[in-house]
Amino acid sequence: MYLGYNEAEKFYRFLYEKPNLIVFESDHIINRNSGEYANDGLIYYTGDISRLMRTQAFRRMNKIFQLGTKYLGDSNLKHSRADHSKGTYARTMELFMHLLEDKNIKGMIKKYHYEKYVVAELIRGLVHDIGHGPFSHTMETMCNLPKGFHEDIGRRIINEDKEVQEALNRIWPNLPEVIGEAE
Numbered sequence: 001m002y003l004g005y006n007e008a009e010k011f012y013r014f015l016y017e018k019p020n021l022i023v024f025e026s027d028h029i030i031n032r033n034s035g036e037y038a039n040d041g042l043i044y045y046t047g048d049i050s051r052l053m054r055t056q057a058f059r060r061m062n063k064i065f066q067l068g069t070k071y072l073g074d075s076n077l078k079h080s081r082a083d084h085s086k087g088t089y090a091r092t093m094e095l096f097m098h099l100l101e102d103k104n105i106k107g108m109i110k111k112y113h114y115e116k117y118v119v120a121e122l123i124r125g126l127v128h129d130i131g132h133g134p135f136s137h138t139m140e141t142m143c144n145l146p147k148g149f150h151e152d153i154g155r156r157i158i159n160e161d162k163e164v165q166e167a168l169n170r171i172w173p174n175l176p177e178v179i180g181e182a183e
Helices: 005-016 047-053 056-063 068-072 081-099 103-111 115-127 136-142 149-160 162-171 175-182
Strands: 022-026 042-046
Touching: 005 022, 005 042, 005 081, 005 115, 022 047, 042 047, 042 081, 047 056, 047 115, 047 162, 056 081, 056 162, 081 115, 103 115, 115 149, 115 162, 115 175, 149 162, 149 175, 162 175
Parallel strands: none
Antiparallel strands: 022 042
């Protein structure tokens, strides 16, 4: 299966039952131009999802290295939490696109109106690191914070940050609550 613009458009049309503005950017972290699920090296979003990525809370992740100090030993490891989160979103989208090739799964999602849960899982992939700070795993250990402290911060951002909540609700009505249900 080739994962390109047309497939992304069909995927979003399935979820939203209407045309959506599709935007894209280069997936510069992982070379995905080979193998059975080759694509054109791009990550596709709706305009509303792109708006979420322009929130201050999401943009902050562009300044945080995904792998902490490991970049000091390997210059190829300089990707940010935002880059990692976009890649997680793209892999989640590919998984759902593959699952939707099965007519039974596709029919069940439509019959029970589970589209909102598919969208919630996509967005969970995109914002799963939104609560991370610099060197957060290390700092959680050194400061004796509870394991998963950054996840609690992420939930608070999703549930309390007005800019993030507005962006989420544009993607799908009551999406912060749906994300909680899906979790």
